[in-house]
Amino acid sequence: MSVLAGAEWSYQKYKFFGLSLSGIRTAIAMPDLSLAFDVAQGYPYLLNLKRFFISHGHLDHAAGIPYIISQKAMTGQPTAQFYMPTSLVEPMDQIMKTWERIEQHQYKYEFIPVRADDEFQLNAQTYVKVFPTQHRVESYGYTVFETHKKLKPEYHNLTKEEIVELRRKRIEVSDIHHTPLVSFTGDTQIEFLDSRPWIRQSKVLFLEATYLDDRKSIERARQWGHTHLDEILPRLTEIQSEQIVLIHVSSRYSDQEARRIISSRVPAEFHDRVVLFPGR
Numbered sequence: 001m002s003v004l005a006g007a008e009w010s011y012q013k014y015k016f017f018g019l020s021l022s023g024i025r026t027a028i029a030m031p032d033l034s035l036a037f038d039v040a041q042g043y044p045y046l047l048n049l050k051r052f053f054i055s056h057g058h059l060d061h062a063a064g065i066p067y068i069i070s071q072k073a074m075t076g077q078p079t080a081q082f083y084m085p086t087s088l089v090e091p092m093d094q095i096m097k098t099w100e101r102i103e104q105h106q107y108k109y110e111f112i113p114v115r116a117d118d119e120f121q122l123n124a125q126t127y128v129k130v131f132p133t134q135h136r137v138e139s140y141g142y143t144v145f146e147t148h149k150k151l152k153p154e155y156h157n158l159t160k161e162e163i164v165e166l167r168r169k170r171i172e173v174s175d176i177h178h179t180p181l182v183s184f185t186g187d188t189q190i191e192f193l194d195s196r197p198w199i200r201q202s203k204v205l206f207l208e209a210t211y212l213d214d215r216k217s218i219e220r221a222r223q224w225g226h227t228h229l230d231e232i233l234p235r236l237t238e239i240q241s242e243q244i245v246l247i248h249v250s251s252r253y254s255d256q257e258a259r260r261i262i263s264s265r266v267p268a269e270f271h272d273r274v275v276l277f278p279g280r
Ligand SMILES: [Zn+2]
Pocket: 022, 023, 026, 058, 060, 061, 187, 248
């Protein structure tokens, strides 16, 4: 693993490349959909993606925005789209204008303000939906949804010919199902979990867990707008995700130590579902 490529982790056919370490860097790329959640300092594994969903403006999550824009210009790539909290758009635009002055070069970029429940279409079957999170500054999480057409239950017993006949009469025989595939939280207090029902239903949930044991109290974690493992453990039964991927773990825990604490504190029945993201 290196900062050039990020660490790889996968779920079914989807690959993720990323790094996440509290206060230092967080950027998780999903190359299949040409997007990333947060950009850390703008690592090479992010530079060819089209869309960037920024959770909030702290430097460990968003510092890479100007660098990615400049690298895209240098390699002649199309304008990148950065989705971000509304309050971040104007200051980020000022930063770009300042950098344009320094470099005496004009950059192309698109900063798209987001609000809770906004939806952004990625392709015919996939879109991203925004959910609110609770941090020290305006912050959001993002969910990738997949849509599938499924035959309505009342038509399940029909033959192929009968279905074709219904279609010919322009009768809608199928429903569209929306599946929350991946949710990403950025930095947040645990309350985000109750803000929208689909978060807990996401197949994969990237969940910040900055503190893992009593070296920091829940109270201190909350004071800084973060989540403590002690707050996650009692919620595990209600989270329906097939994979709960812990990110943003504090650098006070070594990789080995973090794994040891997680495996000793997470009940055995959840060991297959709760994992530490491999890149830090
Ligand atoms: Zn952070």
